[in-house]
Amino acid sequence: MIAAMALSGTIGWFVVTSGQSPLDVVFFRCVFGALALLGMLTLRRGWVRLSRRQAGWLAFGGVTLILNWLCLFSAYHYSGISVSTVVYHTQPFFLLILGTLFQREPFPLGRLPWLLLAFGGVVLITGLEHGAVGGMLAGIGLALSAALLYALTTLATRKLKEISPGQIAGLQMVIGIVMLAPLAHPAVGTYDAKTWGALLALGFIHTGFMYTLLYGAFQRLTMVSIATLSFVYPLVAIVIDVIVFDLRLSPLQIAGMVLVLLGVIANQLGWTLPIGRRARG
Structure with a gap:
């Protein structure tokens, strides 16, 4: 889990290092990720026929x-890797809200203070002491949109419990290729070794290899351990932004x-505030 989260924290570094537009980066991530995930699935003979x-x-x-x-890769351009990554981690709150709206799950009011704290x-982060800067606001908006979209992805994936994670993710990469092929215009003739290295890493390491590590960890760890170790991701992203890109906040x-x-940590670990305990005692 730590290895998977540490790799996740370096995604922004490789996206920026590639020097390509978010559209082209995502397209190549889908191409190489599909090869890695579906190739491994085929070798393991893990294919399952899908119902409609x-x-x-x-x-x-x-x-x-x-x-x-x-959205997330575009946010890096406006608000930087670390800010975008931290804001992106509000996704558990979007999952709670969506579950309440569309699955009629009761909203856990005990988690409301943590939601307000996170969005506060x-x-x-927008930088109120200098007045909200347009670029920063755009990046935060994109990161929040990415968090909402990932929460929707999570809800959809919950409906596919009988399908292996490799098949789900691999086929989703194929969908990405179909979506982006008419829109992507990669100037591959101008790509140097650094660009190809970054794109290959995003596809094979950050998608194929990392997903294998991540799902293996999910099968072995408790939910508390998973929630706690997930914060290696933003911490690594912040360290890279400070050291590599000279971040100044x-x-x-x-x-x-x-x-x-x-x-987000308090929400994930189910912390509660001692409100009203004395009155009940």
């Missing part, structure tokens, strides 16, 4: 996953990032 209902949910999840990547942190923005991470 399953195919519909898989297609919906594929579209939202690809749009999620496009997002407001601070204001004190309020740093405080906002801390509040977002604290709110």
Whole structure:
């Protein structure tokens, strides 16, 4: 799990290093990711025939996953890797809201303070002491959109419990190829070794290999361990942004990032506030 999350934290680095547009980066990630995931699935003979209902949910999840990547990779350009990654981690709250709206699940009011804390942190990240900068606001908006789209992907994937994760993700990569092929215009003749290296890494390492690590960890760890170790992802992203890209944030923005991470950690671990306990005693 730690290895998978550490790899996730380097995704933004490779996206920026590729020097390509988010559209072209996602297209090549889908191409190489599909080769890795479906190749491994074929070798293991793990294919399962899909029903019409399953195919519909898989297609919906594929579209939202690809749009999620496009939004997140675009956010890197406007608000930087670390800010985009931290804001992107508000996705558990979108999952709670969507579950309440569309699956009639009761909203756990005990988690409302953490939701407000996290989104209050997002407001601070915009840089209020200097006035909200347009680029930063655009990046945060894209990161929030990516979080919402990933929550929709998660809801769709929950409908596919009988299908192996490799088949789900691999076929979603194929959907991405079909979606983006008419739109992507990669100037492959101008790509140097650094560009190809970054794109190959995003497809084979950050998609094929990382998904294998991640799903293997899910089968062995408790939910508390998974929730806790997930925060290796934004921490690695912040370290890379500071060291590699010379990130400079204001004190309020740093405080906002801390509040977002604290709110999401508290939500994931099910922390509750001691409100009303004394009265009940």
